[in-house]
Amino acid sequence: MGGVDTDAGRWVEVGDGVLARRYTELDLTVGLVLGGERALVVDTRGDERQGAEWAAAVRAVTALPIEVVLTHAHFDHCFGTAAFLPCPVHAHPACRAAITATAAAQRAEWAACYHEHGDPATADALTATRPVLPDHRVDPAVTLDLGGRSADLRYLGRGHTDHDLVVHVPDSAVVLAGDLLEQGAPPDFGDAFPADWPHTVTALLALGPRTVVPGHGDPMDPGEVAEQRDALAEVAALHAAVGAREIDAGTAERRSPYPGVPWSGVPRTATHPPEKGDSRAG
Ligand SMILES: [Zn+2]
Helix, strand or coil: CCCCCCCEEEEEEEEECEEEEECCCCHEEEEEEEEECCCCECCCCCCHHHHHHHHHHHHHHCCCHHHHHHECCCCCHHHHHHHHCCECCCCHHHHHHHHHHHHHHHHHHHHHHHHHCHHHHHHHHHHCCCCCCEEECCEEEEEEECCCCCEEEEEEEECCCCEEEEEHHHHHEEEEEEEECCCHHHHHHCCCCCCCHHHHHHHHCCCCCEEEEEEEEEEHHHHHHHHHHHHHHHHHHHHHHCCCCCCHHHHHHHCCCCCCCCCCCCCCCCCCCCCCCCCCCC
8 A cells, every 4th residue: 555645635615514625636626515414525536545534534524424426437536435434425327337347447547657657655555446336326316415405416418427427505506516627727538528518517507506616626616617618619519520521630629729638539429438548637
């Protein structure tokens, strides 16, 4: 196992009893929703060591029983679940399937990446991690009664993956969005559905949030979310133009609002499996 996790994170209060926790590692953002009887943990970090730090931070804030929701199957959001057990672990059924199908490949790819970047401790922690499979299905929506407040777990459509969940806390007008949104870095298209993604973000905005917590970066206001949606719509239009052979992939890449960000240049359909090999965590 790796050494001590030195990336201890910092809390950001985004609503009454709704907390985000920010990490230097991958600029990750996870969440905590405090009810009167239960607390909801949104994402669990990237390995068992990181998950243990995150669980200890949660336990320093609340002794309430915990439930976990995983926004999606990328390792940095869901490989740290073990430290929270025993507890219910909510996710879209396709998230469970994706963890099962891709965990070994994600471990190998990212352990190699951490080794290359001079962080063998994180590489070793990741290699030693066996991610927990979610045991509670969300398809398309589940409302959790946290005691005096509710949290709505919602699948709003394909986007960053085919199984992104968002967490809507209506009484605080906060939405925790996972990697459907990223602040401070371009969205990750490695497993994405570009044609669907802007519509999914529009559905998120229809929830009426005052604050949206992205999966990476700082909390966003609705105007920033709309800007990112519009940029995603530009990407979708470029994908469509490539698919219709109106422009070639190189032209589309040059016109992209996210220049230099890898994307397939081929419009995805449900029959295309997610492609691996991106250089960046999503
Ligand atoms: Zn992701």
